[in-house]
Amino acid sequence: MKELVAVAIVAIIFGVIYKLFDLFVRRKERMMLIEKMENLPAESLPDRLRMPTSSSAPTGGLRLGCLLLDVGLGLLAGFGIAYGTVPGYMQGGEIVWRVRDTVSVIYGASTLLGGGLGLVVSYIIEMKQQQKKS
Incomplete structure (x- = not known):
């Protein structure tokens, strides 16, 4: 049972660190997309990107x-x-x-x-x- 606890702790720590890096990378990607799309007219945007x-x-x-x-x-x-x-x-x-x-x-x-x-x-x-x- 102690081996499973150690594996679970390592997996949790790895998962949290991975999600933090993923969060920051996706934020940068979203900011770049927003900057690129600022100059586009609303009619040229696909339906899924328009405001609900x-x-x-x-x-x-x-x-x-x-x-x-x-x-x-x-x-x-x-x-x-x-x-x-x-x-x-x-x-x-x-x-x-x-x-x-x-x-x-x-x-x-x-x-x-x-x-x-x-x-x-x-x-x-x-x-x-x-x-x-x-």
Whole structure:
């Protein structure tokens, strides 16, 4: 186990140093691009480099709302599953360790499934809105 800790520490230190160098190099590259693009008219820029319009702003709220709604529904579904399938879950007293492990897996899985479902639903809604605009 001590060998893994040493390897993990070296990997973390290397990763942090690499990301710092990467951050500074990318900053210099971005500054050079900005200086080159200052003289270009806005019409000649590709669509991905233009400033976002106000029509793209509501998608973030939609995405967050769908995510939080479905995470909550996932937690509620996890409680229902745990209550219905795990014996001794709602009884008073000490909860057995195995029951606690089972319930934590049920809650985690249902929450992640609900969050993923929320993001998929928001993606579908966004695609339909984009098709209506086109």
